[in-house]
Each structure stands twice: as C-alpha cells, then as structure tokens.
Amino acid sequence: MAAEERGWQVVLVSMNATSNAAVQAWGEQLPGVASASLEGDGTPLVEVLDELAGVDASPGAGPEGRASTSGRAPLGSSGVGIRLIGCQPGGGATSVSWLRRVAGHWLRTRRDGAPAVVLQVRHERHDGVEPPDAGPLRGPVAVASAPGESPRDGSASGTRWDPISGDEAPLHSPAWQAPPPFRRHLLVCCGVRCNAQGSREVVESMVRTAKELGVVHDEVLITRTLCLFPCNQAPVVVSYPDNQWRGGVTPAQAAEIVRRAVE
Ligand code: FES
Structure with a gap:
C-alpha cells in the first residue's frame, strides 16, 4: 500500500x-x-x-x-x-x-x-x-x-x-464481576486540601505495605477518593466497616493502619 x-x-x-x-x-x-x-x-x-x-x-x-x-x-x-x-x-x-x-x-x-x-x-x-x-x-x-x-x-x-480496529479486548471480564473479599476498605482522601498535605505519600505507603504483606486488593482494599469533608484534618483516611476516621495521617501511620487491618 x-x-x-x-x-x-x-x-x-x-x-x-x-x-x-x-x-x-x-x-x-x-x-x-x-x-x-x-x-x-x-x-x-x-x-x-x-x-x-x-x-x-x-x-x-x-x-x-x-x-x-x-x-x-x-x-x-x-x-x-x-x-x-x-x-x-x-x-x-x-x-x-x-x-x-x-x-x-x-x-x-x-x-x-x-x-x-x-x-x-x-x-x-x-x-x-x-x-x-x-x-x-x-x-x-x-x-x-x-x-x-x-x-x-x-x-x-x-x-x-x-x-x-474495534476488536480490542472489552471493558468487562468475569474476573471483574464481584467485589474482592476484603476485610477492610481503606479510603484515602485525595481532595484538594488532602492532596496538598501529603495524601499521595500516604497512598504510596499504604500500597507498598499492602504489597509487602501480600494483601493488596484482597484483604485490604485501598481506594483514593475526592473530598470527604473534614478537610482541616488532612490527610484523611477512613476504614470500613469499622468506621474509623483518622486525620493528619503520616506515611508511617498509613503503613501501620494497613498492618492493623490484617491482624
Ligand atoms: S480534601 Fe480531604 S477531607 Fe476535604
């Protein structure tokens, strides 16, 4: 051609x-x-x-x-x-x-x-x-x-x-049908104020720790969110289903939150 x-x-x-x-x-x-x-x-x-x-x-x-x-x-x-x-x-x-x-x-x-x-x-x-x-x-x-x-x-x-071509793999798969079998769902606020005060480092610390423990996406589900509202306490991390809200979380504390989630 x-x-x-x-x-x-x-x-x-x-x-x-x-x-x-x-x-x-x-x-x-x-x-x-x-x-x-x-x-x-x-x-x-x-x-x-x-x-x-x-x-x-x-x-x-x-x-x-x-x-x-x-x-x-x-x-x-x-x-x-x-x-x-x-x-x-x-x-x-x-x-x-x-x-x-x-x-x-x-x-x-x-x-x-x-x-x-x-x-x-x-x-x-x-x-x-x-x-x-x-x-x-x-x-x-x-x-x-x-x-x-x-x-x-x-x-x-x-x-x-x-x-x-349009023949690429689809956006759905049987593997993505059900929620993972997590014990704790950890929400990390990445809204404007939390983002400006360290939420990125918090997420990185949590994901790194979860990977080290072999529990990422499994026992511990880590999700970044937009503003969760108590912005004065940035960066904010919430744990469900125990409904624990923590503010001013440091990367070291974030790692500890993940460790405790799987105890
Ligand atoms: S920006 Fe994080 S709680 Fe509002």
Missing part, C-alpha cells in the same frame, strides 16, 4: 489518576493538541473522542452528531485521523492495554454515529517533566503502510503506531 497523507489530531492521554494534572498541562502548552484521562479527574477519553468526531452520545441523540463545545472543528467528517499518545510521567507499570481497550470500546459503541475515524495509539513513559514531542505529528504526515508492517510516523525514528 502506498504511503498516504493524512492530517492527525493528537490527543495526550493520561494513563492514571496521578498523571492527570501533568498531562493536562502539557495539552494546554501544545497548540492544537488535546488531552484526556483514563481515570480520575480530567475529561474522559470517550468524551474527547466524541467531540472530535462530532458524535452526540447523549441518551436519545440521533446519529447526526453535535456541534463542538470547545470551538475545535469535528474531524471525522473530513476523514482526519486521531492519534492517542498514552502518557505516563514518572514511568510506572500501567499497561497500554487499557488505552487500547477504551479506544476500541469507543469505536465499537460509536460506530453507527461516528463518521469513519482512524484511530492509532502509542505509549510513552516519561521520566522527566517534558511533554512528548507532538509537534511533528500535527498536520499532514506521511504514513507508510504495507502488508505486515505497522504504520509509522514521518520522524527519523519512525515511531510505531498501533491501529485501533
């Missing part, structure tokens, strides 16, 4: 909740580049794709699409593709499979309402604070595509892009 010229809308996708703020800031720095989130705060990826493709996914909406709310022209009707860069500032273990699953879910569920949209993904881990170099990816880029060869961009490194 001959090389094709295609204009691409680039979307930086935050791969986890702790990356959302950094990735959103990158999107705002780079003209013409959108940002989206897979989890937590930020605009969900499916909403950004709806907007770019001009799809109205609201209940009862017809297939005619909707006007863009950001002023950005919908892309799908002009045959322009969308490239999703899964971004993970600081690295980490999140798999690109989640980005592929969500993009595939969007393609499957919007197929009747969306014009032909070409979706591609790639995954980047960043140890520094710099955004990925999205500049060369905007506007028309030559995409060489031959049988058995993955599409590559026009850069010297020929970055590999994986196409999204």
Whole structure:
C-alpha cells in the first residue's frame, strides 16, 4: 500500500489518576493538541473522542452528531485521523492495554454515529517533566503502510503506531464481576486540601505495605477518593466497616493502619 497523507489530531492521554494534572498541562502548552484521562479527574477519553468526531452520545441523540463545545472543528467528517499518545510521567507499570481497550470500546459503541475515524495509539513513559514531542505529528504526515508492517510516523525514528480496529479486548471480564473479599476498605482522601498535605505519600505507603504483606486488593482494599469533608484534618483516611476516621495521617501511620487491618 502506498504511503498516504493524512492530517492527525493528537490527543495526550493520561494513563492514571496521578498523571492527570501533568498531562493536562502539557495539552494546554501544545497548540492544537488535546488531552484526556483514563481515570480520575480530567475529561474522559470517550468524551474527547466524541467531540472530535462530532458524535452526540447523549441518551436519545440521533446519529447526526453535535456541534463542538470547545470551538475545535469535528474531524471525522473530513476523514482526519486521531492519534492517542498514552502518557505516563514518572514511568510506572500501567499497561497500554487499557488505552487500547477504551479506544476500541469507543469505536465499537460509536460506530453507527461516528463518521469513519482512524484511530492509532502509542505509549510513552516519561521520566522527566517534558511533554512528548507532538509537534511533528500535527498536520499532514506521511504514513507508510504495507502488508505486515505497522504504520509509522514521518520522524527519523519512525515511531510505531498501533491501529485501533474495534476488536480490542472489552471493558468487562468475569474476573471483574464481584467485589474482592476484603476485610477492610481503606479510603484515602485525595481532595484538594488532602492532596496538598501529603495524601499521595500516604497512598504510596499504604500500597507498598499492602504489597509487602501480600494483601493488596484482597484483604485490604485501598481506594483514593475526592473530598470527604473534614478537610482541616488532612490527610484523611477512613476504614470500613469499622468506621474509623483518622486525620493528619503520616506515611508511617498509613503503613501501620494497613498492618492493623490484617491482624
Ligand atoms: S480534601 Fe480531604 S477531607 Fe476535604
């Protein structure tokens, strides 16, 4: 197949909740580049794709699409593709499979309402604070595509892009049907005030301790929340079903809370 010229809308996708703020800031720095989130705060990826493709996914909406709310022209009707860069500032273990699953879910569920949209993904881990170099990816880029060869961009490194077909693994699985058999559900407030006063370190300490004890997601279920209201006592941790509320929790105390939860 001959090389094709295609204009691409680039979307930086935050791969986890702790990356959302950094990735959103990158999107705002780079003209013409959108940002989206897979989890937590930020605009969900499916909403950004709806907007770019001009799809109205609201209940009862017809297939005619909707006007863009950001002023950005919908892309799908002009045959322009969308490239999703899964971004993970600081690295980490999140798999690109989640980005592929969500993009595939969007393609499957919007197929009747969306014009032909070409979706591609790639995954980047960043140890520094710099955004990925999205500049060369905007506007028309030559995409060489031959049988058995993955599409590559026009850069010297020929970055590999994986196409999204709609046949990706679904968002549901028998393994995700029932709640885990936890003894304690620990809620860590990551609202504005708690976040500013150490809740990230508290979460990291709890998860590290639970992993050391071999009880993560099992006997102990750790969940980050938004504001739980007693903000003056930040950072706040709540334990259920014993209904214990603790404030001013340090990382060392957080580790102890996990240890006591499994005694
Ligand atoms: S921000 Fe944590 S309790 Fe309000």
